[in-house]
Amino acid sequence: MGIGVRFEQIRPWLQGLAVAALAGLFLAAVGAFGSDGAPAPIRYGYWLTTMVGGAMIAGVAAWPISRMKSLERRPWLMWAVMSPAIAAPITVFVWLVTPLFFDGVWAGGTLLAFFPPVLIICAAMTGINLLLHRQPVETHAAAPGGGPAPFLERLPLKLKGAQVIAVQAEDHYLRIHTDRGSDLILMRLADAVRELEGIEGAQVHRSWWAARSAVRDVRRGDGRATLILDGGLEAPVSRTYARALRAEGWY
Template sequence: MDRQLFSSALREVRADLSKRNTVIALLGVGIVLGLSGPFETIALMKLVPRLLYWIVVASTTFALGSLISAVCARVFAGKPFWLRMICSALLIGTCVTVFLAALNVLVFNVGAADATDVMPQWGLIVLISAVVDIGVNLAAPNSPDPLPPILDRISLAKRGDLIALSAEDHYVKVTTVNGTDMILMRLSDAIKEVGSTAGLRIHRSHWVALNQIQNATRASDRGTVTLSNDETRPISRSYIAVAKTAGLFPKGRADG
């Protein structure tokens, strides 16, 4: 996994966990579970250890689930919603099941559960994860999309809406509304990190954000786009058909 992508997701989870409402909610859930003692913990543990156990379970599973969900949101940015939900639920179910099994071995001094014990628990956690993840996304349909992972690679002062990516030797020049910065990577890999930013590759060495194109002109089998910062980028012969399909040129106008 890309370190920058993981770091971006981790920062998001840390920010969420530092919120007062989140802390209070997790403590509340842990206390309620500790007092009720589900899954026979009321018979196996005294009150104080039981409260601590369920607070740890609630906090850790929430953090794990949030981190995996945040990573999947970045990895599957621009991909179908259902694909991200399935992968997120399966990963959360697996990681949380492994964590609970390891914790129970340490706390209750029991042997690792066999598959017949683990699979129903795994299936239940996957189902719960899917319901929670889908519910959170549907409850906030207008929430802003996560920032493109590529922005984590450039200086803070230069971060902003993407305008263009351009290959220069072994580097990629990232152009945003706040300036430009250089990063060491391939253009094809950089394009994978633009997140939900709608864009178009118009040249072997250039990608542009569609909402930053002010004008596009065509001359025979080539073209040029003018961007919001008044810079221009060439459209090569190989990508002229792609640009035409994307609607960059007026319909019915003759080439010239």
């Protein structure tokens, strides 16, 4: 079990290296940024070296940014902050490596000249990796002495005081599932999840948030999981979030 846990911890890093290697092969094949004039062995060696080496540097540079609480629920802002932050050290690496493979203009380029193409590649790679490693948005139980989740104030009168089991997006509305029945309110799921802070749960699908205490079982089929909640309610688990929820012990 310990080995499995360690593998889960390094899986994103290994996936990042694999994506970088594939991107390096693609950039070499198309002769990106004017490298098409170089012999194939030099071209492939250069792009694989810079992409895989850059991915290793990015893993270190991105780590403190990925832990920023202010960015964890704002993936676009994280992308905007992380891309230039990792591009800076990678630019230095590319600038030092390039003369080992090329002569002339490429080898004599300044750091400033290398930054724009490195930033473009870093932005693309960062976006891909953020999509691959998206984490479910979690909400947490209220701290001792803390107030109730703000979302509870939005419950229709007939559901006041009910326990929230799940919240399901339906077009521009949300269906609130509780132990006293369900009802619709006009609200976005993303806004609701923010206001559900104070109840332990997570977004398990792009259209569903579920309370952790309401999970009674899980059904698997066709490579997908479905949470069985209180009252027999079924909440689908997106493949995007399945691995993270499993690692958190949801099922």
